Amino acid sequence: MAVASHSSSLDRESVQAAHELIRPYIHRTPTLTNATLTALASTPQDPKKLAGTSWEGRTPAKPKLRLFFKCENFQRIGAFKCRGAFHAIERLKQDKEWLDGGGPEKGVVTHSSGNHAQALALAAATNNIPAYIVMPTISAPAKIAATKGYGAKVVFSGPTSTEREAAAAKIIEETGARLIPPYDHPHIVLGQGTLGLEFQQDAAALLAQEPSPLGGRPVFSILGTNAGIFGKGLDAILAPCGGGGMLSGVALSCEGTGIRVFGAEPWFQGADDAKRGYESGTRVESVKTLTIADGLRTPVGKVPWSIIYERRLVDGFFSVSEAEIRDALKLVLERFKLVIEPSAAVPLAVALFNEDFRSMVEREAGEQGWDLGIVFSGGNVGTDKLATLFDEQVAPKM
Amino acid sequence: MAVASHSSSLDRESVQAAHELIRPYIHRTPTLTNATLTALASTPQDPKKLAGTSWEGRTPAKPKLRLFFKCENFQRIGAFKCRGAFHAIERLKQDKEWLDGGGPEKGVVTHSSGNHAQALALAAATNNIPAYIVMPTISAPAKIAATKGYGAKVVFSGPTSTEREAAAAKIIEETGARLIPPYDHPHIVLGQGTLGLEFQQDAAALLAQEPSPLGGRPVFSILGTNAGIFGKGLDAILAPCGGGGMLSGVALSCEGTGIRVFGAEPWFQGADDAKRGYESGTRVESVKTLTIADGLRTPVGKVPWSIIYERRLVDGFFSVSEAEIRDALKLVLERFKLVIEPSAAVPLAVALFNEDFRSMVEREAGEQGWDLGIVFSGGNVGTDKLATLFDEQVAPKM
The missing domain is CATH 3.40.50.1100 (Rossmann fold)
Known part of the structure; x- marks a missing residue:
């Protein structure tokens, strides 16, 4: 790795410095909310849906979740x-x-x-x-x-x-x-982490401005102008994990804020390498999977691992099936009217369908629930790919 | 038609009164811009694309267009x-x-x-x-x-x-x-027209705030807060026309503002009934078409017609092919990352592909160009329908 000829300390302040540097070049993407998805996340799953999973027979969890989405699908080049x-x-x-x-x-x-x-x-x-x-x-x-x-x-x-x-x-x-490597470098990690700073500010501002002074219902907000407002902010952020550059950057951006950070992965063909590594204590160095979440097929890099695991700045990992990713993607397309790539649907799939995550929220947050930030990491998916994913003749059943 | 037991005057003031009444119940949907689509609209078409059309052999027009999109796909129930x-x-x-x-x-x-x-x-x-x-x-x-x-x-x-x-x-x-009829009633027309008021305010505010004071590039804006700002606003609005309730309401909302309003239709199987009626002087009362723009299969109603044609509050109509609608839809999904229904893609298809429209803009607006508002009327399209539209085996060639 030959990019860095001078190093950065990997901390929140360095993420802030990175943000200052790149701000003229990037979009400040919006933080959006969606009443339908928030209601769905706060509704217990149908017990029938748990049949055939490790949660079969369990009473579905009843978490209270209010969802916020950082829309990096609107970022330049269509991704963070x-x-x-x-x-x-x-x-x-x-x-x-x-x-x-x-x-x-x-x-x-x-x-x-x-x-x-x-x-x-x-x-x-x-x-x-x-x-x-x-x-x-x-x-x-x-x-x-x-x-x-x-x-x-x-x-x-x-x-x-x-x-x-x-x-x-x-x-x-x-x-x-x-x-310039795709994820395994401090400068890349710090750059990706800048989305976490915006997310924190914008969610806090959204929470502060409820209910809308207009009487109308706020769905969208651009919050550059509210960047000074801080109040109660997010309780946690769920971000997808491929090479881990973005997840670890977001974790750095949250250090010291009290916001907990979790990683989301597919488990198809062992794509849950970060989860397995995190739980076993040893980084998984190679992965071979054809998950539909094609941005998440890589193993976690060394620099991200040092932040995620060694410094424990990520609180844990949750994984989902291919069908759950597709179901979450379908909900985003049909109910949110946003185009995201399959990789970006993985954290929402965790929030909606993963009973380990959902029961953890129920247990830890109780009646008060969580304001949960979900990173929509990108939107680069062609209509040909969408056709394949949702053509019932073609889509694999998993 | 038995809804109205007292009538409204069909004018801009009545649209404003309607807006006051419905504001607590609706979303103030965002007005968005997209650099890629604006650049594309301002680039002459490849002359090869005109082969087989009535424009074959013509030099493609060179209009200057800056596009603004009123995103009613984010409205409650997914449409205006x-x-x-x-x-x-x-x-x-x-x-x-x-x-x-x-x-x-x-x-x-x-x-x-x-x-x-x-x-x-x-x-x-x-x-x-x-x-x-x-x-x-x-x-x-x-x-x-x-x-x-x-x-x-x-x-x-x-x-x-x-x-x-x-x-x-x-x-x-x-x-x-x-x-409560779907479009052929004054109260329906006035209600739909409220989107035109918001569009005017929000586009004017967006135009006033360029360049962004943040240094970052503004892509999104929520403009409820800027509702008092007026400056140079839109030059024209292109809206889809089915029964004509929304188009005629938008036309009322623009009366006296100097903003020109145009209707956009598919022409497949005679779906361009409003255009044919407008040009012949007689409303077409029945249409039988299976255009993919399934919201635009109905003939224009009497009340809309009185506004559109008799009062000449709509400046003209332009129509597009099924392939052009699908191409516009694909661009919105892939480049804008928004889900809209096929009917909502029709005005963008006009702006990008209809040489009559494009040469009119070039001729009338010259170097200065137009700030053109495009109404994304709704986003209710299932992933099954999207799969059919974009599955190359299935999609009809037109």
């Missing part, structure tokens, strides 16, 4: 990833050694077929820095086109991580470009 | 229809004859398989008034369930309008319930 990418570039721009060594001409490189590719391409193009993106030849044509659309040079490789890393290493050797 | 329904009920509640005649116990009735059914069910339930909704037996189970979910009594009928009207007449005879 541009926060980390812009922050990594801003930090390079402060790095005298990189500047003196001709860094801005040599460029940056990463290997990704997902949102990080587009995020780095955008951040580099904004700064007139060349970007090389290694993508597997099997990547979706739309993703390749989008990455090229930001002016990045796309270099193709084989699909395995070994092949991708080799291709990136070759580019570094030939061009001197700097590697 | 609850504005009219709440207004009709509020007006009944002011009607001494109706009150004295036991109206609140006798209830209200309508025949609809669409958004008006749920809207009336909600408005009636909110006021503890019985609601009878006549729905064809072939209605989607989800729609029947949703309407029953609001506590309405669903009465089934055959699918033709004659059968539906007969079923409603029978209910009126038996119960004394009052008919």
Whole structure:
């Protein structure tokens, strides 16, 4: 990992400093509420739904949950990833050694077929820095086109991580470009964590402004203007966990605030690596899963792990089935009228369907309930993919 | 038509009065902008796209368009229809004859398989008034369930309008319930028009606040708080036209403001009845089309027609193909991350793909361009329908 030539302390203050740096480049995405989903989260599940699960025969939990959603599906490039990418570039721009060594001409490189590719391409193009993106030849044509659309040079490789890393290493050797990894780096973690700061402010402001002075019902709010208001804020945040860059950044943003942070994962084909690692005490270093939550197929990185597990800034993990992810996604599309990618539906699936989580909330929060923040991490899903997910002939039954 | 026992003057002031009445019951939906769609609207179409159309061989127009979207997909029941329904009920509640005649116990009735059914069910339930909704037996189970979910009594009928009207007449005879038609009534028109007032205020406020004082890029705004700000506002509004209740209400809301109002329709199987009627001078009284824009399959009603055509408060109509509607819908889902129903995508399809509209804007607005308001009328589309629309095996080629 060769990005950092000077390090950051991994704390809330550094997340705040990152926010100052990237604010001109990112959208302040809205924090939204939805009465239907809040009502559903606060209604016990039908006992029949627990049949065939480890909770079969249990009385469904009765948690009180008021949900708040941080809508990073509206972020630039359609996902939170541009926060980390812009922050990594801003930090390079402060790095005298990189500047003196001709860094801005040599460029940056990463290997990704997902949102990080587009995020780095955008951040580099904004700064007139060349970007090389290694993508597997099997990547979706739309993703390749989008990455090229930001002016990045796309270099193709084989699909395995070994092949991708080799291709990136070759580019570094030939061009001197700097590697910007997708999640396993302090600057990326701090950048992603900035969404947590906004979420805290905006949820607190929403809670303070209820009931609406207009008489009308508030559904939306942009809260940049209310950034000074603080009152009772969120009790907890549920965020999806793939490589853990965003989850660990959000955890840093909450340190010392009293807000508890939980990770959400699919369990299909062992995609719940963070949960297994957290509970066994050993980071799971490799995962091979084809979960529909395709942003969450990677194992947790070392830097995120040090925050999540070693410093215990994440309180625990919960996992859900493919069918639960699809059900949550369907609810968001049909009832919230928002497009999110399957990975982004995972925390909502936990809040609605995971009885371990729900009974924990019932037990710990009691009658008062929780104001729960849910991170909608991104919205990059094509209509072709949606058609496949919801075409009853095609969708796998799980 | 037996709703009105006292009439309203059909003017902007009456729309404002309607807004005061319904404000406690409706969401103030956001006005949003989207940089990608604005850029696309301001880019000439590829000349190849015009092949096979009446514009073949023409140089594509170069309009300058800055788009604003009124997001009624976030309205209660998922569409603007609850504005009219709440207004009709509020007006009944002011009607001494109706009150004295036991109206609140006798209830209200309508025949609809669409958004008006749920809207009336909600408005009636909110006021503890019985609601009878006549729905064809072939209605989607989800729609029947949703309407029953609001506590309405669903009465089934055959699918033709004659059968539906007969079923409603029978209910009126038996119960004394009052008919609340879906669009062809002054109170409905005035209620729907309230979205135009909000749109004018919120777009003007958005235009006034650019560039963002935060440094960040504004994408969302809630503008209830800015309702006093007026500056340069919208130049024009494009709204979908089915029965014409909303389009004519929006036209009333714009009277005297200088904002021009246009209607947008599909042309598949003659769905462009308002356009044909407007251009020929005679209202088209019946339409039989299976356009994917299923909210726009009805002919324009008499009351809307008097506003749209006789008073010339609508400046003209533009129509689009099924493929153009689907392309616009895909852009909204993939780039805006919003779920809208196919009917709601029709005005955007006009702005992006209709060369008559686009060359008119180029000609009339020149270098300065237009700040164009587009009404996203609703978001009620199931994932099953989306799967059908975007499954390449299934979607019809048009």
